[in-house]
Amino acid sequence: MPAESTEIRIRAGGLGLTLVLSEISVLFRRLRTWAMIGALALIPILIAVVVRVSSDESASGRGPAFLNSITQNGLFVSLTALTVAIPLFLPLTIGVVAGDTIAGEANLGTLRYLLVAPAGRIRLLLVKYAGAALFCFVATLTVVVTGAIIGALLFPIGPVTLLSGDTVGIPGYFVRLLLLALYVTVSLMGLSAIGLFISTLTTIPVGAMAATAALAAVSQILGALPQLEWLHPWLFTNYWLGFGDLLRQPIVWNSFADNALLQFGYIAVFGTLAYGRFSTKDILS
């Protein structure tokens, strides 16, 4: 009798997409998530306001790329903000979200109830990863969209000059911005997988968050050392600033493809590590 009813229930359950939706709703019902998104939105706003207030042309040659172009076209605020956010702020927030995935639930004790429900360990890992991935996209999009809005408010906007010198209209530029957000999201997938793995190692979420963010910093430092050039193609941060290839005409897809392959490798390695760890772990919290 119990076997029969189980079968019926399994059929009724389907893919269990509801857990993904639940994960997303829990993630975005946290004040912390919104605080991080707010902080990311502040980056383009700060840049735009500072440039607007001190708009003398003498400050050339310093600072991130595109900074000089902002006064001519407000749409460049998005790009400037993105170059500022990629090395530090985005990895930091992703570290918080990815490091919290399993360790956070373990810390609250809710992990045991999810597993007893039963969520299934593999399924829970996948759902947690999907949540982190979505956050990456939302975080990136926040920077890009806020940048475009604040740029349009404070500066003149118009057709955008690409790196190749070609000009695209505003709709075309927004397609590129969307691609850009996608590129950066893909760039952060490897870090998210690392965070997920670290998160399965501990029940202290802060530790997992710090370790994840620190690894992003370490990888970037190693990437800056020319002595370690042989290592560079294997670093997950290697293509982080390669999004410029999407701003050429025609678009050069090489770094997109290389980046995707690299990130996929990281997802495979750390995903299986996370699986190995989480599926054999005793949940004692």
Add this chain to the structure above:
Amino acid sequence: MNKNWRWLPAGIVPVVIVTAAVSGSAVAEAQPQLPARTAQELLEFVATSTDDAYSGTVEQSSNLGLPDLSLASPPGRTPSSDPTSMVLELLTGEHSAQVYVDGPDKAKVQVLDQLAQRSVVINETDAWYYDSSANEAAHAVLPDKDAAKAALEAKLQEKVAEHPELQNIPRTPAELAQAFLATIDPSTEVTVDGTSRVAGRSAYELLLTPEDATTLIGSIAVSIDSETGVPLSVSVQARGQDEAAFEAGFSAVDFSTPDADIFEFTPPEGATVTEAPTADEAKAHIDEAKARVDGKDQPAPAEEPVVIGEGWSTIVELPAGTAAQLGLNLGTGEAAGMGDIMEVKPGMDPEEVAGAQAMLEQALTEVDGGHALQTSLVSVLITDDGRILAGAVSADQLVAASRR
């Protein structure tokens, strides 16, 4: 309860990745089986390929023994547009460029820098250079191809009438190849050195080995696509160096015709556009200068460059004054120390100049009678009296040549 097998995927995945990486490069290094061809046939093949259309990514790397420029420039800066540092920059490190070619008339080269780009666009009527970091463009109107060709042909016929021996000028690819081989044959051994894979395509390896022992160049290898005859890569080996001193080649190539609009270019609004003089204007400019010089009865501003030696160990000597013209301040009598090598000219960023100077100081060594730049392929000697000698030989030989 042995659940250790769940760690198995975590063990397998890295192995798979490493295997894929290793076997990937093994495939790349595998030598394809191709019908044998002689050097002559290969050269003909190359000569027929000029009408081909293709696009691809070219990776270039230099290992000339120069200090890495990326260390000398402040971090976060896009590559400088100052010509001296640009040249030095291209001679060090690695670069990636996107190349589009459609026949002999249309080409586009994009040097891809991080968040910046330098492009050269050539179509039937115009040539453009664009630098995104400076937002500067240079434009030249190309002379009408057909008219120029007709004029050239007419001139040729004229000359042939005067000198019948010119009838032998190579016209067909086969003749071109023969002429090339005849020219380089005495000093160089040209061989077909097997096959290779470049950018996933099978290629013949053409190897040029200088027979001259004094040159720094060990050998030059050219990979030629086995289907189209397009050269896919060039690598220059320095004598006594394991790694290639200079390498450029496709990492990916696609032999379909690129879209026509790729070869169109309109400078963006707000860009500084410099118009290059047309051929006629340039000629007029030269004539005017000549006339002025003749009128004032002054000696010519500079002597002609002198060529010393022949073949691979040829040395070019630029006359005194050239160094000063280039803004190089060496040997102005201040024997002690290096002093300021580079002058700050108006319009140059002092910081950039300082950076470039620091690089030059690192690269230059003091030798008897001047300062030398010794790379694994080429040496340059700036003598104290302002002459510049350069050649694919050692600095010592340049010093010897300068005393001649």
Add this chain to the structure above:
Amino acid sequence: MTASARATRTPSAGPRVSAGPQVSAGEFAIETRGLTKVFGRQKAVDGVDLAVPRGSVFGFLGPNGSGKTTTIRMLLGLASASSGDIRLLDGDMPNDARAVLPQVGALVEGPAIYPFLSGRANLQRFDAADRHTSPATRDKRVDAALERVGLSHAARKRAHAYSLGMKQRLGIANALLAPRDLLILDEPTNGLDPQGTREVRNLIRSLSDDGTTVFVSSHLLAEVEQMCTMIAIMSAGRLVAQGTLDELRAEGTAHVRVTTPDHADAHRVLTGLGLTPERHGRDDVLTAELSVPGLQPETVNAALVHADVRVRGFEASGASLEDRFVALTGEGFDVAG
């Protein structure tokens, strides 16, 4: 004492109590054999053979730290057993967890909540984790569970504002989100006031009436005694007793308590009957365990009278579970093992 208590342990045989018509589906809701969990060198659970009949309200008794929670974690597949087998609702744990766990409601080591979510949203979250539940009926089921534990009024309040008792109720509600065949409740009355404790007791009784097997762990004997038909007692990682309340009481031995000024004579008489009297506190009181089979208190009294021992008071006490519990665990209550 402890050693002798262990000797009286009824090994795996256990009591076979008929528990109604459900038995046919497999007699036991929970059955473990040689269940052992080793942390480092310490055996937290050592060779436990549990047999929980279907339909029973089963008390899982033991002092704090005796291995109850670790056992429950293994039953639910949260921790893996170092050795031994677990059958839960006729499924093999943890291999059949996906099929078995949807029919099991659990409260493990206290409730756990997302403090930033309302009580309702907390339950919706846990319900969504079970892929076998229907999203269409989720709201209805969540509300019903909240109603059942008396939390409807606070359903929309953020859970971090909940009192300990409210959190405990929320945890129980989570176990009741779907119709369950088995409930595993770890210390369900923790943090509840007497009123709440009574409510939980009634809830368990009504669930049991519906045919649900309830497995309740507790360190409080009184609680278990009031709710359960069967109990098992854990001590220091070992299962020291298992059976119905009556069986366990019967296994215990009665005591006699004699108040007499002639304690030397009384001692002699009792010893003569094969007992081992002990003097307690006051000089004139002797107690003895009726450890001789078939020996009745009245026989003891007659023997004393017959020997002219002046008896001021004579008291025979039946076996109490409390004595039994103390005897088996060798420790007082609330003492970490």
